Amino acid sequence: MSKSLASIQLRATAEPAQQCLTVANWYHIENDDQLRPGSSPLSEDGQYLCFFGAELNEADVLEVLRLCQQADIEVTRLALYQPTATMTPGLVIYTHSARDVRAPIRALAAQRGLQGAAISQPPSLLKPGLLVMDMDSTVITIECIDEIARLAGVYDEVAAVTAQAMAGQLAFNDSLYQRVAKLSGVELPLIQQLKDNLPLMEGVAQLCAVLKAHHWHLAIASGGFTWFAEALKAPLQLDAVFANTLEIADDKLTGKVLGEVVDGSKKAEVLKSLAEQFGIASKQTVAMGDGANDLIMMAAAGLGVAVHGKPKVVEQADAAITQGSLTQLLYLLSVPV
Template sequence: MTLERLAACSATHISSQLVLGTWVKFSEAEFVQTQLPTNPQGTFSVAFDTDFDGEKIAAIIEFLRGNNIAVDAICRYQPSSDLTPAICFYSNETHQALNPLSLNEFAHTKGFQLVQLQTPPDLEKPGLLVMDMDSTAITIECIDEIARLANVYDEVAAVTAQAMAGKLDFSESLHQRVAKLEGIEQSLIDELKNALPLMPGIAALCQVLKQHNWYLAIASGGFVPFAEQVQKLLNLDEVHANILEFKDNKLTGRVLGTIVDTNQKALVLGNLTEQLNLTQQQTVAIGDGANDLTMMAKAGLGVAVHGKPKVVEQAQAAICHGSLLQLLYLMTIPK
């Protein structure tokens, strides 16, 4: 089947020709069923977040070819009934992964998302997910919301933005920001804690992972009261976050103990991997900020979720918009 003929196929025709979970290759006239090598070591390019017609599939094949990646097999699969089917393009050769920012720039213009993986984790085997909290597991930055209560939001948010973009040392920025929160009543912290907005899809994702014996943890530069609330909401196994000091039921403007910074996050992931006796391939780390990059690099799969451009550029893969349940696309590739 030529790319021209493929591009003329409707989404309905594609769905009828590509049976879910079945690998196929192109022949001159049709899709022909095939199999991947045992323990495939090539490159997986996964497109998701839309209904795929022939034109979109042909565009992806052409894009990959333009980057010297030959497509040897294609598979349409659906990790969850809550997600539209994805299309995976497999190349037998191991290639230098394309930059996630470049993949996103191409895919965004076509109305879908595209990531590349080489040794994807397997949902069916025990694994570890370590996640950032603020702007990852929840939609807000808790320190910025506390700052609203103290009428210092603009000052604190500006420092937060610099830290998340990697322009300011995280520990230094944390002490600067927390110092501005002195005097906030603990009752106001409790009100904020009890109204945390979860990131869309994170609850469903965690439920699926727990059903498959995955260990779930938070490693956050945020604060313990909020991390413990998220732990309760998502049934997480453990959390690591910073400790705010209170005196007379008010914030003192100080942080106690070891700061959970970029290195500490990576240490949490490494320690848990060892404790759980997992291979690196079965570890996943997700986050949105520069202080998540070291942790993400240490994981078998590090995914920027709704991340800043610098984070997307340096991650292994990126989910740039939509539900975090989409992480399942990267963990359920049929092999």
Template sequence: MPISALPEQIADWLVHFPASGVLQFTDRGIEAVDKPECDGYVMLMGATLAPEHVAATLKQIRDMGMATCCFVPFAVGEVWTVVLGTSAHSSDLMQWLKVQDWSIDGAHVAELPRLQAGGLILMDMDSTAIQIECIDEIARLAGVGEQVAAVTAAAMHGKLDFAESLRNRVALLKDAPISILDQVAADIPLMPGLTDLVSTAKAAGWKVAIASGGFTHFAGVLQRNLGLDHIESNVLDIDGDHLTGKVNGRIVDAKVKAETLKVLQERYQVSDKQTVAIGDGANDLPMLKAAALGVAIHAKPVVREQAQVAIRHMNLEAVICLLQAGDLIAKA
């Protein structure tokens, strides 16, 4: 059966596939083959993943002059993943997948960390692990929301120096009551998939940490609730029951985030091939580039363009799919 004749639901493909191994789509149908040497892998992921997505990607790979194979699809919850092996790793294919007008996500990498091998996940907090920018929420309650939000947006798009922009934003919070910190902390909306990602990773022996340009007051809540192994974040200066408008100690900027990845990797004795970084803003790029797998989640354009993997539609469950794809490839 050619790919064009496969059922519309990826779940229904499995009855037509061998139980395991590597496959090829040919004019004669689906054939099991020995695992070829692959220098790249494409992951197509999404609850609405359909044969036409796979067919279009296979055509693009072949038009680029690469041989390809297919691994048996698998699901994480309701999200299906199809992994295609390619005979080369292509930056052009990476960019092609990033700009497709699909309701699914696609990525092309040279290799993937393995979930069952353990490792280190280091993620940004604001707009990555959680759905808000905490400083914007504090500012809103303090009556300076519009001024602070505008600076936050510019910094996340890489238009301002992060450390300077943070000092300027925090200065606007001078004399705000510290009670507003607890108001924000009491109702932090987690990024969908965060809890599953942390529990799945820790069950497989991974260390999970946060490196945030945000504040310890909120990162500490996540650490306590999720059992995170480490947090690296900024400390707001307080005088009595009010903010002073200053930050204590060094500011966690792009350089510090990348350094934190290396420090934790050494501390936990994690292989270079088993590090994952996740972020959305320009100050996350050095951290993403330092990891074996850098994942941009709902990211700003400059980050989406430069990141190894850019997730536009899914949430943090995409990282579980990527790590399980690493296991699938290794076992095939």
């Protein structure tokens, strides 16, 4: 970046960033060292670099700009923005560069205790959209199959296979059949106990409420089980759920899965089918997950977001929420374009 940041009209102080930059007003860096209010950059060729997840002060803004300079990312404009009145303002920087800067942006954000994302065409919260979510370790904090195994006394055996599958070391279908087979004979009261106490991921209920209020459609596409996905439909206002069906006989699991397996390819099909059903443009689709079997769905969406994801998933995702509330997805849907 050729522009000097040394004398930009910001001070490296602990004062809140909104003391010097007005929320939702783009500032143009010009004359090498001046910040002036400017219009929103509407070019579709560049990228929006989003920083969020902590209270920003003037020193943070200057340091992020300096780190962008070190990473040879040319900055032309920046703005503060606030998805909702209760969320702390995030920082968005516009660059004309189209090169892949996801990794350096995440790295420099982490240096300031922030989360970072680089998005070329962010979906808009203000237009109808579609969010398709994985369930286990995304919408809820647990892997249901592991917890059934824990209650049944075969946790270590099942968890080892789950870890291989989520890391992409074992084909999902193979891992599913192997794990479910170990649950043969588990009685339904054990499953009901788990179903009645599903622990939601922080912020997911609030996120779903905000999205529904803005006319978004919501769905779960899970390699888990319908028993649990159906239980989440009402509390999260979901339009649809897709998951695997466990065979049951005499109020016990048989160790078999019924019907077509919901694997990575099926998840992507679900996203495309729902987008067509609801008349949602591809740009307005978002897929969210944590495991390797979510990558195809995430690639098919307008925006693919890793949630507390495995390293491989974070690396390939368009954006990642690596800590904190899922309401932070709203930062990626509220960029003032």
